[in-house]
Amino acid sequence: MREKLLLHSCCGPCSTACVKRLCEEGDYDITVFFYNPGITETEEYEKRKENQIRFLKEWNAEHDAENQIAFAEGNYLHDRDSYFHMVRGLENEPEGGRRCAVCFTQRLSGTVKYAQEHGFPLFTTTLTVSPHKNYPLISGIAEALADQADGVEFLDMDFKKKDGFLNSTRLSKKYGLYRQNYCGCIYSKKQAEAQRKEKAVRELNKD
Numbered sequence: 001m002r003e004k005l006l007l008h009s010c011c012g013p014c015s016t017a018c019v020k021r022l023c024e025e026g027d028y029d030i031t032v033f034f035y036n037p038g039i040t041e042t043e044e045y046e047k048r049k050e051n052q053i054r055f056l057k058e059w060n061a062e063h064d065a066e067n068q069i070a071f072a073e074g075n076y077l078h079d080r081d082s083y084f085h086m087v088r089g090l091e092n093e094p095e096g097g098r099r100c101a102v103c104f105t106q107r108l109s110g111t112v113k114y115a116q117e118h119g120f121p122l123f124t125t126t127l128t129v130s131p132h133k134n135y136p137l138i139s140g141i142a143e144a145l146a147d148q149a150d151g152v153e154f155l156d157m158d159f160k161k162k163d164g165f166l167n168s169t170r171l172s173k174k175y176g177l178y179r180q181n182y183c184g185c186i187y188s189k190k191q192a193e194a195q196r197k198e199k200a201v202r203e204l205n206k207d
């Protein structure tokens with residue numbers, strides 16, 4: 001019998017290459033679990049969710065019964081409040097710093113909880129497809145959470161391998177998905193905007 005797998009996802013684009021790889025390499029009954037309370041603006045959250053759902057609808061329309069992917073959603077608004085609470089004092093951390101470790105832990109523990117409550121023996125995450133994210137850290141957090149949880153194991157996949165990130169950009173283009181230019185929280189948005197401004201100033205000063 002095919003094993004039920006909960007694939008934690010934060011956005012449609014990252015999920016594309018992960019869904020494809022899991023369908024090609026494994027024999028899983030996959031549910032995408034859209035859960036990212038670190039997206040701190042509701043409008044942005046809804047936009048990413050809409051693109052996630054649209055990708056899955058198009059994927060399912062193109063694939064046979066064995067490769068159909070289900071969708072589930074985490075508790076956004078309630079857990080966003082928890083996110084703000086948990087990262088208090090870490091607002092000025094750079095992306096990749098201590099705030100992100102807290103954020104990964106929240107997302108992955110929410111995934112483990114959902115897996116336990118809904119009978120998934122296995123979970124994994126699209127977080128590892130991004131070259132901007134620390135794979136050993138994510139994998140370590142997920143393993144530690146799985147060790148503490150009865151009946152749930154972590155499927156340790158470094159999705160950026162085998163050209164995972166490149167494939168996600170190609171597939172996002174194919175499906176016409178919105179690709180955000182910052183990670184998700186308001187702090188990463190501000191950091192990305194500041195970096196873009198600095199770059200523009202440097203370009204100007206070159207001339």
Ligand code: SF4
Nearest residue numbers: 038100103183184185
């Ligand atoms: S930058 Fe991304 S991973 Fe880090 S805290 Fe913000 S949303 Fe979470």
